[in-house]
Amino acid sequence: MLVELIEPNQYLGGALQYETAERDGSIHVTLHGRVTYADHPSFRNVISQIRESDARELVFDLADVEFIDSAGLGMLLMVRDTASQKKANIVLRSPKGQVQRIFSSSKFETLFTIQQ
Amino acid sequence: MLHLRGDGVTQGQLAEVAESLGIPTPVSGYCGHEVVIVGDLDEGALRRSLCRPTIACLEWKDGPGAVAAPLAELERSDGIYLSLTTGSAFAVQPAQAFRQAVETRYDLAEETSEAVEIALNEGIANAVIHGNLDMGGVPRQTADQMDSFCSVLNERLADPIRGRRRVHVWVMPAPTKLTFRIEDEGAGYRPAPASSDPARTSGRGLVLIRSLARRTWLEREGRRLAMEFRR
Numbered sequence: 268m269l270v271e272l273i274e275p276n277q278y279l280g281g282a283l284q285y286e287t288a289e290r291d292g293s294i295h296v297t298l299h300g301r302v303t304y305a306d307h308p309s310f311r312n313v314i315s316q317i318r319e320s321d322a323r324e325l326v327f328d329l330a331d332v333e334f335i336d337s338a339g340l341g342m343l344l345m346v347r348d349t350a351s352q353k354k355a356n357i358v359l360r361s362p363k364g365q366v367q368r369i370f371s372s373s374k375f376e377t378l379f380t381i382q383q
Numbered sequence: 384m385l386h387l388r389g390d391g392v393t394q395g396q397l398a399e400v401a402e403s404l405g406i407p408t409p410v411s412g413y414c415g416h417e418v419v420i421v422g423d424l425d426e427g428a429l430r431r432s433l434c435r436p437t438i439a440c441l442e443w444k445d446g447p448g449a450v451a452a453p454l455a456e457l458e459r460s461d462g463i464y465l466s467l468t469t470g471s472a473f474a475v476q477p478a479q480a481f482r483q484a485v486e487t488r489y490d491l492a493e494e495t496s497e498a499v500e501i502a503l504n505e506g507i508a509n510a511v512i513h514g515n516l517d518m519g520g521v522p523r524q525t526a527d528q529m530d531s532f533c534s535v536l537n538e539r540l541a542d543p544i545r546g547r548r549r550v551h552v553w554v555m556p557a558p559t560k561l562t563f564r565i566e567d568e569g570a571g572y573r574p575a576p577a578s579s580d581p582a583r584t585s586g587r588g589l590v591l592i593r594s595l596a597r598r599t600w601l602e603r604e605g606r607r608l609a610m611e612f613r614r
Contacts, residue, residue, distance in 0.1 A: 307536065
């Protein structure tokens with residue numbers, strides 16, 4: 268079920284779009300497009316939703332993300348910290364292309380469960 | 384010889400730029416290098432304006448702003464220069480369009496082109512966040528801190544002085560290398576010592592740039608980042 272599709276504010280440029288769905292104790296977050304320094308305000312909403320939830324697992328579907336920068340990596344790490352406080356597992360699913368390469372160079376496999 | 388072209392600006396505004404930069408408006412049939420003045424800078428206008436024969440694209444916002452790059456050298460070497468406000472740099476995120484212009488014009492390999500886009504994006508983010516918006520002292524390590532970071536960010540983007548400071552991006556090609564420069568109008572940037580902790584939530588942008596470029600250095604007391612890539 269589509270729960271939320273963010274409306275870009277005047278500074279977002281509409282780059283990041285996401286949907287969240289909560290079911291069976293899991294939150295599934297599907298990100299689209301580019302995840303960059305301009306997406307802090309959007310990501311804040313994702314983190315708020317996670318903090319308010321009792322989910323035991325967070326799954327980020329990244330198959331449709333074409334580009335992520337260092338700020339985007341930082342935002343995923345913030346999600347990881349939030350999940351850790353709530354004792355929830357976090358999974359990054361289906362990174363492709365540039366996203367997969369930057370995860371590898373940033374040693375993300377040591378910090379997250381990454382599923383292809 | 385350079386000439387001016389307008390995209391979303393009035394003839395009066397174009398004439399004003401022609402006088403301030405000393406560049407004539409186009410002569411019929413002339414097809415040399417162009418300086419494009421863009422009124423409403425969105426992604427489409429940016430992509431159109433960075434194509435050959437453009438060597439410079441200047442966003443019009445109460446004028447074209449001061450030009451940071453040497454136009455004569457850009458014209459001689461077929462370089463590309465972009466000047467836009469901080470607000471537009473944040474909204475449009477020009478790294479992808481600049482990468483595509485560079486890739487097409489200089490026939491770059493996919494791997495180099497991707498590295499250029501990542502490095503440009505990081506450099507522009509630093510120019511916007513740390514340079515023009517002076518957000519370096521506002522922490523964003525935790526979810527709570529990110530709430531206040533976002534509030535301050537929106538305040539500063541709306542600030543008429545900070546939000547209208549410019550970001551300048553340009554590339555000078557040479558036979559075996561491309562040299563990119565990104566300049567802001569902030570107080571100057573002094574990078575913190577790099578951490579090797581993979582779990583750190585910020586401070587990895589310059590590390591990433593250095594891992595991708597053949598050489599990087601700072602100019603103008605940290606307001607300008609230079610990055611060299613092999614062609």
